[in-house]
Amino acid sequence: MPDLAYHAPDTIKQATDLLAANKGSRPLAGGTDLIVQMQSGRVAPVAIVDLKRIASLKEIREEAGYFAIGAAVPCTSLKNNKALVAEWPGVVEAANLIGSVQVRNRATMSGNLCNASPAADSVPALVAAGATAIVTGASGEREVPVEQIPTAPGKTSLADGEFVSEIRIPRQQKGGSDAYLRSIPRTEMDIAVVGAAASIVLDASGTCTSARIAVGAVAPTVLLVEDASKALVGSKLDDAAVAKAMAAVSAACNPIDDKRGTVAYRKAMAGVLAKRVIQIARERAGGN
Amino acid sequence: MNAPEPKDAFKVVGTRPIRPDGVEKVTGKAIFGTDYKAANMLHGAIVRSPHPHARIKSIDTSKAEAVPGVKAVITGADFPSLEDIIVRMGESSGSTVDISTNIMAKDTAYYDGHAVAAIAAVTRQAALEAARLVEVDYEILPHVIEMCDAFAADATKIKAAINTVGLGEGEQGRPNASLKFTSAKGVAAAAMANAVHVVSGHYSLKPVHQGYIEPHAAVAAWKADGKLDVWCSSQGQFDVRGLTASVLHLEIGNVRVMPLEIGGGFGGKTTIYLEPVAALLSKKSGQPVRVAMTREEVFRATGPAPGGEIDVKLGADADGKLVSAEIEFQYSSGAFGGGDAWAGVMHSVNHYAIEDYKVTGWNVLCNMPKHAAYRAPGAPQINFAVESAMNDLADKIGIDPIELRLKSAVKPGDPSMMGSKFGEIGLIECLEAAKAHPHYSAPLGKNQARGFACGTWMNYGGPSTASVSLADDGSVLVTEGNPDIGGSRASMALMAAETLGVPYEKVNVTIADTSSIGYSMVTGGSRTTYATGIAVIEAAKAVINILRERAAKMWETDVANIEWIDGSAVCTDADNAGKSFTLAQIAAKAGATGGPIAFENGVNPLQHLPGYGAHICDVEVDKETGNVSVVRYTVVQDVGRAIHPAYVEGQMQGGAVQGIGWALNEAYIYNKDGRLDNAGFLDYRIPVASDMPMIDTVMVEKPNPGHPYGVKGVGEVPIVPPLAAVGTAVSRAVGKPMRSLPISPDKVYAALNGG
Amino acid sequence: MSRNHVTTTVNGDEREFLCSPGQTLLDALRDELGMTGSKEGCGSGDCGACTVVLDGEMVCSCLVLASEAQGRRVETIEGIAEGSQLHPVQQKFLENAALQCGFCTPGFIVASKALLDKNPNPTETEVRYWLAGNLCRCTGYDKIVRAVMDAAAELRQERTAA
Structure with missing residues (x-):
């Protein structure tokens, strides 16, 4: 077994240099997936590059157009940013359903995204929110929609040596809000059997001007259901529109039978949860 | 034995003092299985089969041996061959061949996770690396996991030779059955034909794990003189000693087992997995070796309680009195014989007086780990079926479920399924208390429903040893041989203090190693407070007699003139009338009056009584998702007499929550390749704090005349009724019978949507 | 290495x-x-x-x-304890018999103290969700939750008195 090395760089430049220099190395943010995978022997990186000593990655910045959430910001810290909670309560809730308090004090949304589990809780909420990821590597930065990061279970579009340094969530529009719910057999400590997020914008009359519905654990990657948006935009989110969106969500699902749930149950739950998150988001957005 | 003393006579029994080992456990100082470290100790790792059934053609350990730091490698070939001897192992029994084979495969791996080789190295990392380099050449054989497959007449036989018990000529067509056992009375079929009300159903349960939080661990030191020292956590150091000696062909006296604190067992630590492995690695390396399991190994290689397939038919007369029961079921036992079918039969209708019944149980082998005892082993499964059927019967007749049960509930003097007459059992008192409890009549909210069930466990007594000795300042030292798994040091100290008439705080309790006290059977079978308690009480009484003799010497009078009152010897002869010496005063003079004051006492009490419990469960069902929340739960139980009521309540609450987990979420899940798919706490879902409400408890105290303070076993009963209580509550909320556990959200959803 | x-x-x-x-x-x-x-x-x-x-x-x-x-x-x-002086969380675990085998207890006590350091007056639901990452197989959680609520009450009283 090759020796493993641990590095804790202070700057992004040092981190990208280390990742570039050590082929087969892995960035470490919260470690709640990576360390488990290392312990069980599923992954055997040659080097660990700990991002948590890089000051800029531990911040949440409130820019004019977006929130920038550093790669080393643990999920529980999101709750301390009042503006973020006010504008994107669903994103903050989604990130704070992962594991336990102990886990969320370590786990990060960037890590949740790059672990590329179809059941990742924060990802549907980020997709619904229209978030992007800043992908950093030796050759610089690029900004990509978060839904383009995971490509298959456990696989990402990141090139060797690249890592997600920041997640950007646009500032909420007037009349907009979001919500995330998941289906699990227990009340905590479970992986989502299905997760669903809605990001809704209502105009002054209560008409939906924008809707993004994303579901997790029902396909190899998180799905953004365009047909659900079509069903909702232009409506007042009345029962008929919501029912159409539910049907669109269930139809879009392409789940598998596994130890956590069946195909039929997942399809049905995707619709039910979609309905519920639309309702919650609508209420939060000021609709009736 | 005399009748138990009245409750109001007690000074300390029935109080709730802080347990003697408490401070060590809340400060992290207590030494559990993996905490013990021997000088110059090596670290073990076990190579496990990834196949559910495979012949081991060869094992090449050369690359593993070449890893720097590796000191020993063993395989099944390093184990002594064994004759087939039945040995005692707590609540179950098994052959040493099976136990040895389960500990390490010899020629065949019988389940995913079956140990095939082991390594000892200077670091755990080196041992793990070497374990990865052991090359095993397997010939993969067909496997059978599910009960319906294993019990089929044309099933793949998983073992060439299965020891069969009770299988007649006509039943040999079940290739994987190891036991068929029937208990019958009267003519069940004829009585069923005459019944006015009949209900029937098929019930299914998956295997479940005990789920103790502490993984198994053992340290063994094979000494130069050929003797073996073992440090481990278990439910009984003496049975670890006996089984280890059997497997290794050692004289029992040459094996010494030091008990460490045990991090939960629930029956699963009444057997051995690691001790002989650590011992053989130590023998080969010449150094102490620790072998510890990961959580994944715990799930793949230890535990489970049997899954079951159960057919129940109950018949009642017009009034609702049970007139017949016809029950047949199969329990899985893993890849080895033995199993819980006998106990399943004997707990099926042992809470009802029925003139005619026939109950048949089978043990069936499959490619899973060897089954292990789990809290009331064999009883919860059959109780789920019988009590669910009772609730169906109540619905059918249109009678209250508790009223229905009162018509048939067993009472003292009734014949038991075991063939004896029941003693002072308390089922009727439990049913009455449940009926009177505000919970039973409380209004239900929207989407809520209530389930009720009662159940029983036979409990046990059996061999225990305890000693009581005094220090010359009056300190009382109690030494026992039973690991403290949930507060038993406190109950022993309370009983010793009560008997001697000294404050609880004066009593110190030690759990001794196997060379320091006489044999004590495992902490299991709900036997410890009862049987070991009697050993302690009788030893304390013997010490009182010694104290009276010493006091007589001090007053130069006859011992007949000395009475023991409230911790003091009181003289009744004319010269010294009314004078007294305290225990401490007599102990201080021990040297001058005859030497040390101590008494060791071995007992084998068998006047234990079966325990009974009645549970009420309210659930709320999310009709859109199928999620079930337990919103209110009440446990009523006849506890005989609660020595330390808080720890008795704890048993009731903990058992109930294990049963709730069993009912709703817990199950072994195998993939199509026969590999365990949920070998971790993430996907083997035991209840978490946010899943549960407070668990209300009602202790019915109907003392056991066979114990000086009235103790009945309390540990196992509370896991028996929850399966049917929860299942019935969900069935009622859903409007359809839920007869397959676990009642997961997808099953509820399917039932709600016409599935 | x-x-x-x-x-x-x-x-x-x-x-x-x-x-x-x-x-x-x-x-x-x-x-x-x-x-x-x-x-x-x-x-x-x-x-x-x-x-x-x-x-x-x-x-x-x-x-x-x-x-x-x-x-x-x-x-x-x-x-957690200061010398031989137990922290109120530890003391309340003992008084409430909130441990049976004691193996999960250190984790529960560290987690419970962490809760009360942040939230001196948690509801039962807050206690249960905060502790959802700590598994206990013995107690069914009832006495643990009661111990934490008791410790919270005692700590509040201490703070008021101080």
Whole structure:
């Protein structure tokens, strides 16, 4: 077994240099997936590059157009940013359903995204929110929609040596809000059997001007259901529109039978949860 | 034995003092299985089969041996061959061949996770690396996991030779059955034909794990003189000693087992997995070796309680009195014989007086780990079926479920399924208390429903040893041989203090190693407070007699003139009338009056009584998702007499929550390749704090005349009724019978949507 | 194999140890520092028996690399009591019989204290969700939740009196 090395760089430049220099190395943010995978022997990186000593990655910045959430910001810290909670309560809730308090004090949304589990809780909420990821590597930065990061279970579009340094969530529009719910057999400590997020914008009359519905654990990657948006935009989110969106969500699902749930149950739950998150988001957005 | 003393006579029994080992456990100082470290100790790792059934053609350990730091490698070939001897192992029994084979495969791996080789190295990392380099050449054989497959007449036989018990000529067509056992009375079929009300159903349960939080661990030191020292956590150091000696062909006296604190067992630590492995690695390396399991190994290689397939038919007369029961079921036992079918039969209708019944149980082998005892082993499964059927019967007749049960509930003097007459059992008192409890009549909210069930466990007594000795300042030292798994040091100290008439705080309790006290059977079978308690009480009484003799010497009078009152010897002869010496005063003079004051006492009490419990469960069902929340739960139980009521309540609450987990979420899940798919706490879902409400408890105290303070076993009963209580509550909320556990959200959803 | 030298503060004391790069903080506490109060029940962050407080936040020490502890503050079960004076959480666990086998207890006590440090007046629901990452198989959680609520009440009283 090759020796493993641990590095804790202070700057992004040092981190990208280390990742570039050590082929087969892995960035470490919260470690709640990576360390488990290392312990069980599923992954055997040659080097660990700990991002948590890089000051800029531990911040949440409130820019004019977006929130920038550093790669080393643990999920529980999101709750301390009042503006973020006010504008994107669903994103903050989604990130704070992962594991336990102990886990969320370590786990990060960037890590949740790059672990590329179809059941990742924060990802549907980020997709619904229209978030992007800043992908950093030796050759610089690029900004990509978060839904383009995971490509298959456990696989990402990141090139060797690249890592997600920041997640950007646009500032909420007037009349907009979001919500995330998941289906699990227990009340905590479970992986989502299905997760669903809605990001809704209502105009002054209560008409939906924008809707993004994303579901997790029902396909190899998180799905953004365009047909659900079509069903909702232009409506007042009345029962008929919501029912159409539910049907669109269930139809879009392409789940598998596994130890956590069946195909039929997942399809049905995707619709039910979609309905519920639309309702919650609508209420939060000021609709009736 | 005399009748138990009245409750109001007690000074300390029935109080709730802080347990003697408490401070060590809340400060992290207590030494559990993996905490013990021997000088110059090596670290073990076990190579496990990834196949559910495979012949081991060869094992090449050369690359593993070449890893720097590796000191020993063993395989099944390093184990002594064994004759087939039945040995005692707590609540179950098994052959040493099976136990040895389960500990390490010899020629065949019988389940995913079956140990095939082991390594000892200077670091755990080196041992793990070497374990990865052991090359095993397997010939993969067909496997059978599910009960319906294993019990089929044309099933793949998983073992060439299965020891069969009770299988007649006509039943040999079940290739994987190891036991068929029937208990019958009267003519069940004829009585069923005459019944006015009949209900029937098929019930299914998956295997479940005990789920103790502490993984198994053992340290063994094979000494130069050929003797073996073992440090481990278990439910009984003496049975670890006996089984280890059997497997290794050692004289029992040459094996010494030091008990460490045990991090939960629930029956699963009444057997051995690691001790002989650590011992053989130590023998080969010449150094102490620790072998510890990961959580994944715990799930793949230890535990489970049997899954079951159960057919129940109950018949009642017009009034609702049970007139017949016809029950047949199969329990899985893993890849080895033995199993819980006998106990399943004997707990099926042992809470009802029925003139005619026939109950048949089978043990069936499959490619899973060897089954292990789990809290009331064999009883919860059959109780789920019988009590669910009772609730169906109540619905059918249109009678209250508790009223229905009162018509048939067993009472003292009734014949038991075991063939004896029941003693002072308390089922009727439990049913009455449940009926009177505000919970039973409380209004239900929207989407809520209530389930009720009662159940029983036979409990046990059996061999225990305890000693009581005094220090010359009056300190009382109690030494026992039973690991403290949930507060038993406190109950022993309370009983010793009560008997001697000294404050609880004066009593110190030690759990001794196997060379320091006489044999004590495992902490299991709900036997410890009862049987070991009697050993302690009788030893304390013997010490009182010694104290009276010493006091007589001090007053130069006859011992007949000395009475023991409230911790003091009181003289009744004319010269010294009314004078007294305290225990401490007599102990201080021990040297001058005859030497040390101590008494060791071995007992084998068998006047234990079966325990009974009645549970009420309210659930709320999310009709859109199928999620079930337990919103209110009440446990009523006849506890005989609660020595330390808080720890008795704890048993009731903990058992109930294990049963709730069993009912709703817990199950072994195998993939199509026969590999365990949920070998971790993430996907083997035991209840978490946010899943549960407070668990209300009602202790019915109907003392056991066979114990000086009235103790009945309390540990196992509370896991028996929850399966049917929860299942019935969900069935009622859903409007359809839920007869397959676990009642997961997808099953509820399917039932709600016409599935 | 290369070993990393780590200097960290454990329960207020500066400690040093050598660890392999892949070694967890839990293993370092137990094997390098001999502090076996933090338990390994799962090794995957699912049981909470290894809960410690790292720079003020509770974490599973099995999900932290030992090397990460360089220059940080670690608080473990061994540091909860002040000498022989038990913390109210510990005392209430004893008084409420909130432990049976005691194996999960250190993790529960560290987690419960962490809760009360942040929220002196939690509801029962808040206690249950905060402790959802700590598995107990013996008690059914009832007496644990009561102990934490009791400890919270006592701590509030102490604060008022002070």
